[in-house]
Structures are given as structure tokens and as C-alpha cells.
Amino acid sequence: MKYDPLFHSRHNGRDKTVEVGHGMNGNTCGVSLQYNEFQRTVIYAVSLGGDTDTIASMAGAIAGACYGIDNIPAEWSDACEATHAAMQLADKLYEIVSAGHDVKM
Secondary structure: OOOOHHHHOEEOOEEOOOEEOOOEEHHHHOOHHHOOHHHHHHHHHHHOOOOHHHHHHHHHHHHHHHHOHHHOOHHHHHHOOOHHHHHHHHHHHHHHHHOOOOOOO
């Protein structure tokens, strides 16, 4: 299995392993290996603290673009607001760009 430094990094002298549930360390209970790259990115963003909803949404958007829609669990996207509307906009943007039309902002 490939070593994943995400789960073994340190930040400000504090162990930044992903915490799951009520403070259980994901490595200790063995659940970290069940998550794909997209999920680990979002979970790590949440574990940083602070403005976690904004940080995780930005990290999730970038990770989704990088890893693809197939890596976003259906139960995660089903739990998000306006997923259907966002998918329709993404499909429309793809159609416009793939047809060679200029996108003007």
C-alpha cells in the first residue's frame, strides 16, 4: 500500500492526522484507508478547524475537478444543497466549451 503523507503530517507541532467521529484518530481505528483521494482531501480540510465549511467546500471543488465525479460518493453529493442545479450548470458549461464557444464573464 502506498504511503500517504496526508495522514502523517504535522502542523504547528500538533499531529494533523485525520480525526473521525468524536476525536478518534482515523489511523488508529483503521478507517482512513477506506477513503479515496477526494474524501481524504475534504476530511483533511475539515480537520484543520477554523472556517471548515468554506475551506472544505473549496478543497472539495478543487479535488472534485482533479479526481473526477466518480470519486465523489453519492451519499455525500445527495446530502449537499443544490447538487442537481450545480450539475446542470456544469453540464451546460461543458457543452459550451466543448462546442468551441467563447465563455464570457
